[in-house]
Amino acid sequence: MDLLIRGGLLVTAEASYRADIAVTDGKISEIGTNLRPAQKTQVVDAKGKLVLPGAIDGHTHLAMPFGGTVSTDDYYFGTKSAACGGTTTVFDFIIQQKGELMQDAIERRNSLAAPDAAVDYSFHIGVTDVSTEELLDSMEAAVKEGIPSFKVFMVYDFGVDDGAFYKVLQKSAQIGALVGVHAENRDVNNVLIKQYLREGKTDAWWHYMSKNEDVEGEADFRAINLAKMAGTSLYIVHLANKQGMEAVTQARDEGYPIFAETCPQYLHFTREVYKRERARDFVCSPPMKGKASQQALWEGIKRGDIATVATDHCPFTQAEKDWGIVTKDGKPGDFTTIPNGCAGIENMYPYMLSEANKGRITFNKAVELCAANPAKLFGLDDQKGSLQVGLDADIVIYDKKKEFVITNEAMHGQTDHTIWEGVKLKGYPVATYSRGTLVFKDGEFIGKKGQGKLIKCKPIKLSSPQL
């Protein structure tokens, strides 16, 4: 026994109970009361604290080329920041290049991630090109390499059309993979952009208007229909609108394996942020929506129709956000020249746990959304996502009494601002263990670059809305 965490209240998705938890060789080796340390065992007193499984952030964009630049956090800073917010596994997106086989895309990105990652990581592959049989078939090679999760974009120039989306869904059903989708109606979005710009409507509010509730909701409906037609499961990433939430609920009530992810930014902010002075800092896609959507998402969480919470972490500097005023090339900017994305990787678990601490949801629910369900959905529940003997010792010690105000200063990434500045949290993680190694303690990162490893996931077969 290397480590013994004593006397805490263990919280999993299913239960909360007082117990000691022992770690040997990076894995949870025993859970029980009055466990006895061996001579060399490090003993940690967790009395009065919660002991939780580390979070799994299913949606990040580290070192992501976008909008004429690259997102600010690389694999080191992103995973370091994750560790300091109690997240011990990060799923990053690989964007397949045109003509690139899926296994080559994994190789290309993993060569960037492996030397840098401070906590464990895995990938989803953003599919951009299945124009040949060879490219489509290479999805199976990715599944065999432990990357059974794909994503399609219904927006952006690198996104797919409905035909390619449908082919990816069909293929996934055959090979045991899950398809995630960024659902927004590209054509309507483009029409609205042109109209607004012609009318001189250039500020960040019009980013929201061009990707409003209907623009997202229509694509959610269509994506769900395509999955039904292909007879397979679907994972809608960063769901942010009420219509889409209703479509997900309806499909699930009918028994379809449709799953939704939302993000803390949609649970905390509304479209009102696009009226702020630095509204451009909040530009992300999908944008934050109205109050009705926010309420629908919280209700979806309580009903069990939101499966996961993830961050969509994709930070840019304020200088880059200012390209919405004057572009990189010195031309007048508008809402289309702002790089899309915000920082959030360090805030997800603390925010959701704080909402639990304030009584909005249970702590078990926060763990389910941030750890247990992502593990089940993405095929790593035999390794992570709970506190069980045999699983990786990814453990967070949480102090319910600690007051924390989010400031960029206190964050551990490379960004120069945060949309979460000044938000007050009730409770905060005080320690994070990654496979039994302490990587964060009392506000300080004490892990190492390159300590994280690539997690290989099982093939994914989801035939009912239950996980």
Ligand SMILES: [Zn+2]
């Ligand atoms: Zn994203």
